Amino acid sequence: MAETESKRILVVDDASLVRRYYRDALERAGFEVDEALNGVEALEKLLTEPADLLIVDVNMPQMDGFTFLRSLRRQAPSIASIPALVISTEAGPHDRRAARSAGANFYLVKPVAQDALVQHVAIMCGLPA
Amino acid sequence: MSEVEPVSEEELRAICEFLYRRTGMLFGEAKRYYVQRRISDRMNILGIAPFLTYFAYLRSDADGEIEKFVNAFTVNETYFYREDHQLRCLSSHLLNERVRAKRPGEALRIWSVPCATGEEPYSIAIWLLENWPEVDVQDIEIIGSDIDTQCTAAAGEGEYGARALMRLSPQLVEKYFVPAGKDRWRVVPELRQSVQFNSANITKASETRQHGIFDVIFCRNVLIYFDDASRRVAAENLFEALAPGGFICLGHTESMSRISPLFDVRRFPDAIVYQRPPAGGKGGRSDG
Amino acid sequence: MPLVRKPSPQTPAAAAPPALSEGTSEQRWSAVRAAADRPDGLALLADALSRESDPRVREAIFTGLARLASPESAAVVVHYLRSDDANLRTGAVDALRAMPQACWPHLPVLLADSDADVRLLSCELARGLPDEEANRMLCDLLDRETERNVCAAVIEVLAEIGRPEALPSLARCGSRFFGDPFIAFSLKVATERIAAPARDRRE
Numbered sequence: 243m244a245e246t247e248s249k250r251i252l253v254v255d256d257a258s259l260v261r262r263y264y265r266d267a268l269e270r271a272g273f274e275v276d277e278a279l280n281g282v283e284a285l286e287k288l289l290t291e292p293a294d295l296l297i298v299d300v301n302m303p304q305m306d307g308f309t310f311l312r313s314l315r316r317q318a319p320s321i322a323s324i325p326a327l328v329i330s331t332e333a334g335p336h337d338r339r340a341a342r343s344a345g346a347n348f349y350l351v352k353p354v355a356q357d358a359l360v361q362h363v364a365i366m367c368g369l370p371a
Numbered sequence: 372m373s374e375v376e377p378v379s380e381e382e383l384r385a386i387c388e389f390l391y392r393r394t395g396m397l398f399g400e401a402k403r404y405y406v407q408r409r410i411s412d413r414m415n416i417l418g419i420a421p422f423l424t425y426f427a428y429l430r431s432d433a434d435g436e437i438e439k440f441v442n443a444f445t446v447n448e449t450y451f452y453r454e455d456h457q458l459r460c461l462s463s464h465l466l467n468e469r470v471r472a473k474r475p476g477e478a479l480r481i482w483s484v485p486c487a488t489g490e491e492p493y494s495i496a497i498w499l500l501e502n503w504p505e506v507d508v509q510d511i512e513i514i515g516s517d518i519d520t521q522c523t524a525a526a527g528e529g530e531y532g533a534r535a536l537m538r539l540s541p542q543l544v545e546k547y548f549v550p551a552g553k554d555r556w557r558v559v560p561e562l563r564q565s566v567q568f569n570s571a572n573i574t575k576a577s578e579t580r581q582h583g584i585f586d587v588i589f590c591r592n593v594l595i596y597f598d599d600a601s602r603r604v605a606a607e608n609l610f611e612a613l614a615p616g617g618f619i620c621l622g623h624t625e626s627m628s629r630i631s632p633l634f635d636v637r638r639f640p641d642a643i644v645y646q647r648p649p650a651g652g653k654g655g656r657s658d659g
Numbered sequence: 660m661p662l663v664r665k666p667s668p669q670t671p672a673a674a675a676p677p678a679l680s681e682g683t684s685e686q687r688w689s690a691v692r693a694a695a696d697r698p699d700g701l702a703l704l705a706d707a708l709s710r711e712s713d714p715r716v717r718e719a720i721f722t723g724l725a726r727l728a729s730p731e732s733a734a735v736v737v738h739y740l741r742s743d744d745a746n747l748r749t750g751a752v753d754a755l756r757a758m759p760q761a762c763w764p765h766l767p768v769l770l771a772d773s774d775a776d777v778r779l780l781s782c783e784l785a786r787g788l789p790d791e792e793a794n795r796m797l798c799d800l801l802d803r804e805t806e807r808n809v810c811a812a813v814i815e816v817l818a819e820i821g822r823p824e825a826l827p828s829l830a831r832c833g834s835r836f837f838g839d840p841f842i843a844f845s846l847k848v849a850t851e852r853i854a855a856p857a858r859d860r861r862e
Contacts, residue, residue, distance in 0.1 A: 257815050258388055259845040262381075266844070279391065282628035282636065286397075289638035305632065306745060331808055353807070353841045381852075385819060423855055427790060430820065576692060599757035603722040607692060632718060 249367045250274045252293035254284040254310065255329075256302045264297055267356035268363060281310030288314070288321050295366055297359075300330040300341070308344040315345040325366050329354060378410055378422045386410065386426060394441060394595035395602070395629035402624065409443045438596060444624055445592040449490040451497070451531075452538040454591070457620045458494065460641040461587060462503040465618050469586040470509060472616050472649075478510035482585045482612070484571055485593050486515030489526025490535055492566045493558055495589070497539075497547050514582060516571035523568040529558035574601045579608040586614055592622035594630055606631035616649035679707040687716045695723030705735045714746060721750045725757035733761040740769065740777050752780050759787045770796055775806040782812040790820050798828040807836060811845060818849040826853060 251273050253264045265275045276293065278284035282305055284296070296314075300307035307328060315322050328346035330337060341349045348366060350359070364370065378386070387398045387406060398406050410425065413436070419425045429436050452458065461481075469479055483492040492515035499506050517523050533554045536544055548556035572578045573590070574597070588609055594602050609619055610633045619634065620642065621627065627634050627645045634645035679690045687707075694703040700723065708720045724732040736758075739751035755762040762784055769781035778800065785793045794817070801813045810832055817825050829846055836842040 257811070258385070259811070259815050259818055259848060260841070262848060263841055263844050279388065280628055282632070283397065283626060286626060286628060286636050286638075286643055289636065289643065301745070306749070353839050355840045356844075385852075389819065421855065423852070427820075431789070599753075600722070600725045600728065603718075603757065604726060607719060607722065611689075611692075633715065 248274075249294045249369070250276065250291075251295045251297060251363065252276050252278060252284060252287060253297045254278045254281065254302070254307070255297075255299035256280060257299070260299065263356065264359060267360050271360045271364070273363065281305035281307070281313065284310060285313065285317070285321075288317075288324070292320055293324055295363060296324055296326040297363070298326050298328050298346070300328055300332070300337075308340065311341075311345040327362060327366060377407060382422050382426070383407060383410075386429070389426070389430060390437075390441070391626075391629055393437060395626055396441065396444065396595050396624045397626040397628075398624060405444070409440060412443070413440060441595055445595070445622065449487050450535045450538060451490050451494045453490070453494070454623055455498070455538070456641040457589070457623075457644075458498040458502075460620075460639045460644060461495070462499060463641065464639045465587055465644065466499075466503060466505070466509075469614075469617065470505065472586075472614070476510070478512045479587075480512045480514070480583065480585045482582065482588045483513070483515045484573060484588065484590055485517040485519075486523065486526055486568065487517060487519075488522050488531075489515055489529060489558075489566070489568065490531070491515070491589060491591070492526070492568075493529065493562065496562055496566055497543065501543070513566045514585075515566055515568045516582065517568075518570060518572045520570050523570055526566075526568045527563070529563045530555055531557075573605045573608055576604070576608050576611070579612050582612065584614050584617075585612055586617050588613060588617070588619040590619060590621060592625065594621065595625060602630055606633060610634065610647055613647040615647055617647050619645045619647075621645070679703055680710050684713040684716055687711070687713065688719050691716055691719045691723060695726055701727055701729070701732055701735070704732075708735070708739070717747070717750055721754035722757075725754040728758040728761045730761055730764065733758060733765060737762075737765050737769065740780055741772075741774055748776065748780060752783060755784055756787065759784075763788060766796060770800045775809050778804070778806070779809045779812045782809070782816050786816045786820060790822060793820055794822045794825050798825050801828045801832055804832075807839060807842065810836065811842060814842070814845040814849050818845070818852055821849055821853040823853060826850060829853075 251268055253261045253275060255261050256279055261277045265277065268275050276287060278287055280302055298307045298310060311326055314324070314326070325347040326345060327348045327350065328341045329350050329352060330341065331352050333351045338349050348362060350362065383403055383406060387403065390396050390398070410422070414420070414425050417425070417428070419428060429440060466479060473479065481495055483495060486492050492513050496513050499511065515523065515526055530551050536548070536556060544556060547559055547562055549559055551557035569582070571582060590609060594605060597605060610631070613619060618637070627636070635648055637644050637646050679687060679694060681687070691704065691707055694700050694707065697703065704720050704723045708717065711717050711720060721736065724736050733755065736751050736754045739747045742748050742751070766781060766785055766788070770778055770785070772778050772781070782797065785796055788796070797813050797817055801810060804810050804813065814829065814832070817829065829850055833843065833846045
C-alpha cells in the first residue's frame, strides 16, 4: 500500500455526502484525500498543494465542473496537467465529448460504486488496479 | 466544571462546512483543531451537551451565536504587523506589479477597510518605509476607512497601548512612536499625517465610490459577518473600487470562493490574494 | 418595456433610467447595479435578466434582486429555477438563498414542482428554514419522490438538519432504492448522525 499512500486525491463536489462517499472508498484503499466544495476553492487548494488526481462533479453551483476544468487547464503546468476524473449524472455521448473537450481524462456516470471508483482512480494513478 | 467530549472528525467537517457556507471562512486541516476548541468552549459556556444540539443552536443563530463563534478567529484586538505575511506579499510582489501599471507620477493607492483604530493602515505605512525599496521614489497614498467614526477619530489620534505594539521591535517603536503617558505611545506626526482616515460603509456603493480607485485593498475579517446579500454587494463595491489588475487581501481564513466570482485567485509565496482581472488581457495566471 | 431610451439632454442623468442593455458588459454591469436602488428597480432588473447573457452582469442582476428581498423579486428569480441554462438555475438558487424570508413562501410549491431539477435545487433552499419546518417539508417530499437524484439531495440536507422525526422517511427511502450504493451510504450516514444525540457522555 506504500504506493497508494503517496497519492493525493482532491475531491471536488458541492454535496458533502458525495465527498464523504468517495473519501471513504479512497482512504480505505490507502489514498490521501482532500475535499473542496466548489471549483474556486479547489483552485485555491491546488495552488497551495497540488494533487495527483482530481475527482470533479459536473453539476456544481457557482462554478460548474466544466468551467473549473477549463480554468484548471489554463493554470501553470504543475496544476494544469493534473488528471481529472469527471463524474456526472448524464450518460450521453454528447456529455462525454463535452467533458473531454473541457479537459477531463475520464468520465463516469452516477451512481458510481465505491470499488469501481477505486479501480478507476488506481488505473489513472498508474497503480495496479 | 464538566468537560465536553471532543467532536468527531465528521462532526467537525459538518460544522466547518456550515461556517464556510454561512461566512466564507475556510478551515483547513491545520485550523480544525482551533474550531474544535471553540466548539468545546461555546458548549461549556452555554451548558449545551450533545454536539448536534449545539450545531442546531449555531445554525439557528440564536442570540447571535454565529458571530460569537466566529469572533474567536478574528481576534478582535488588533495590533501592529498582524498577518505580516500579507505585508510581505505587498512589498515583495503586489506593489511591484502595480507600479508597472502606473503612469509616471501617479500615486499608488492602498485602502485599509475597515481600519478599526488604525493599526492596519499605520502598519502598512511602517512596513513599506522599512521594507519596500521603491518607497522613496514612488508616491503612496494610504487611506483607512471604517463605518465607526469613533474608531477613525481614534485612528487619527494614533495613540496605542503596549499590547498593540507587541509585534514591533523596540527599534521600530523608537523610530515611529513617541511616548504619550504610561504604557502609551503615539505615532509620530509625519506618519500620522501620511495616512488619511475617513468613514465608509462597504455595503453602500454611494459611500465606497467617494474614495476613488485603489491598487491594493485590505479588507480583512469583515465580510464574514455579513449576510449573503450584503456580502455580494460589498464584493461588487470593492471590485469597483479596484483598478483593473488591482489586488484585494482578505483575512487568513477567508476565501473569496464563497463570496464572489468576480475576482481571480493569485498565489504568491507569502499569501493568496485576489485580483480584479487586468484590462484587456487574461488575468489569473498562477505563480505557484 | 424598452429600456434603451437615451436620456434627453435636459434630463439630469440621475433621473434617467440606466441603459441596462446597452454598451459593453462593464457598462451594463454598472447600469444594473444602479438599477437596484431605483424605485422602478424590480422591473428594470427583471427585464434586464431576461435579455442578459454575460455571467458577471447576470450575477449583478441577481444580487440586485436578492437585495430587494421582496415576494415580487423572489417570484422573478424563482422563474429561473426552470431555465434550460444551468448557470441561470444556479444563479437563481444563490440569489434565493440570499433572500431566505422572501423565498420560503415559494418552497412548498417548488418542492412539489413537476420538474425534478426544480425539486432538487429547492432542497438546498429548505436548508435555511427553521429545522422543524424544513424537516416536515423535506420528509413530505422524500415520501413521494421517485427520482433518485432528488432523493440524494434531500438526504444531503437532512444529514445536516435532520431531526429524529425524519428517521422513518429515511428508512422508507432506503427500501425504495435498495441496491443503489450511494443512496444506501448516504442514508446510513444521515441516520447515524440524526440518531447521535443519544450519545452524551461526559468524562
